Amino acid sequence: MEMMDTERLVIRRFVPEDGEDLYQYLSLPEVVLYEPYPVFSKEDCFREALRRYEEKDNNAFWAVCLKHNNKMIGHLYFKQVELEHFMTWTLGYVFNPNYYSQGYATESARRILQYGFEELHCHRIIAGADIRNTASWRLLERLGMRREAHMLQNATFKRTEDGEPIWVDSYHYAILASEWM
Numbered sequence: 001m002e003m004m005d006t007e008r009l010v011i012r013r014f015v016p017e018d019g020e021d022l023y024q025y026l027s028l029p030e031v032v033l034y035e036p037y038p039v040f041s042k043e044d045c046f047r048e049a050l051r052r053y054e055e056k057d058n059n060a061f062w063a064v065c066l067k068h069n070n071k072m073i074g075h076l077y078f079k080q081v082e083l084e085h086f087m088t089w090t091l092g093y094v095f096n097p098n099y100y101s102q103g104y105a106t107e108s109a110r111r112i113l114q115y116g117f118e119e120l121h122c123h124r125i126i127a128g129a130d131i132r133n134t135a136s137w138r139l140l141e142r143l144g145m146r147r148e149a150h151m152l153q154n155a156t157f158k159r160t161e162d163g164e165p166i167w168v169d170s171y172h173y174a175i176l177a178s179e180w181m
Helices: 016-026 042-054 104-119 134-142
Strands: 003-005 009-012 061-066 072-081 088-095 124-130 146-159 165-176
Touching: 003 104, 009 104, 016 042, 016 072, 016 088, 061 104, 072 104, 088 104, 104 124, 104 134, 124 134, 134 146, 134 165
Parallel strands: 088 124
Antiparallel strands: 003 009, 009 061, 061 072, 072 088, 124 165, 146 165
16 A cells, blocks of 8 residues: 545655655654654755655655645654564654644554554554653553553663663553454
8 A cells, every 4th residue: 555544644655755844853852852863964854755765665654744735744654573474563653743732643543553454454563652752652542552561771772971871661552453443
């Protein structure tokens, strides 16, 4: 599938022209605070949009766009993990803060879950969130996902000035196909 839609959104594969919209939010420190990468430069965003566009056959990234003007306001990550026969997929998301608190992340993530369960026949969809990122784990709960674990110091994406890893706790969520139905 190359495109999905909801009442207000189009969820589609990246196109090279998405670089500017990607830059509008991946260049912000508050957006990448809980991500495993630093802020992006404008050049990095255009290169990343092009890379994601060119990886169509195995692309886990989906651009989330407003239906009325095709403005990309965020993106979803949806990829099969573990052993293929486990039928488990992982969900992630990053959005432009100009579009926070309007239900767009919930609307798009709910649609990708529907796609996963109804079209890909996933057995299980999982997601994780830094415990400090309240908005993220509350989104997962709105989607009907169940918190399965509180992992202690299980991830490190940032380092101190001395180069020491900064370990963080995370919550792990999941939803089964039987729970989605």
